[in-house]
Amino acid sequence: MNLSRETPLVYLISDGSITDDNYPVNSAHLFQVARAAVDFRIPLIQVREKKISARCLFDLTTAVVGLTRNSRTRVLVNDRLDIAIAAGANGVHLTAKSALVDVARRNAPHDFLIAVSTHSQVELEEARCRGADLAVFGPIFESPGKANPIGLAELTTAVDANPEFPVLALGGVEQTNYHRVLDAGAAGFAAIRFLNNAQNLEKLSVDLGL
Numbered sequence: 001m002n003l004s005r006e007t008p009l010v011y012l013i014s015d016g017s018i019t020d021d022n023y024p025v026n027s028a029h030l031f032q033v034a035r036a037a038v039d040f041r042i043p044l045i046q047v048r049e050k051k052i053s054a055r056c057l058f059d060l061t062t063a064v065v066g067l068t069r070n071s072r073t074r075v076l077v078n079d080r081l082d083i084a085i086a087a088g089a090n091g092v093h094l095t096a097k098s099a100l101v102d103v104a105r106r107n108a109p110h111d112f113l114i115a116v117s118t119h120s121q122v123e124l125e126e127a128r129c130r131g132a133d134l135a136v137f138g139p140i141f142e143s144p145g146k147a148n149p150i151g152l153a154e155l156t157t158a159v160d161a162n163p164e165f166p167v168l169a170l171g172g173v174e175q176t177n178y179h180r181v182l183d184a185g186a187a188g189f190a191a192i193r194f195l196n197n198a199q200n201l202e203k204l205s206v207d208l209g210l
Contacts, residue, residue, distance in 0.1 A: 012201070047078065049078075115133060142171075
């Protein structure tokens with residue numbers, strides 16, 4: 001699936017707080033953010049909820065897909081290719097523990113987005129060569145619970161080594177520094193804390209001309 005590169009690719013990642021027990025309350029927050037993402041033309045949402053059952057993940061994804069239908073916003077599911085396909089999502093986000101890109105591609109529908117998490121030049125090149133549509137690369141800045149940041153210079157090197165391939169910065173990206181990753185050449189950026197906020201999405205939409 002081709003991604004428009006006319007404006008930065010902003011990739012909203014859900015905060016991972018949903019469980020089967022708190023589903024009614026915490027899913028409502030995700031739905032609110034997803035509606036804002038649609039309203040403000042945010043290109044990508046990743047449903048990244050690891051604490052819920054497959055049944056609830058399917059229901060959650062189906063609901064988010066419904067909210068984004070006929071909009072610019074596309075929905076990817078973390079790791080679970082089967083649920084992404086069953087729920088009608090636009091793609092899957094693969095991690096180091098997921099199936100390989102080419103394996104996922106063979107089992108995915110036509111025009112299905114495949115994103116990959118990468119943390120080194122080698123992983124990034126492998127993702128591109130195996131047929132991923134985009135990769136997140138990082139952590140770029142310091143971020144709680146993440147490895148030591150690799151920095152902007154490494155991001156620029158990654159972008160230069162993979163022309164025409166969308167590389168999105170991840171890790172500590174927020175209001176004060178997202179322009180720095182775009183200036184370093186990234187096609188966009190992904191974030192959890194910064195992007196799970198409707199006001200921030202609105203400001204980004206205006207600032208970046210989404």
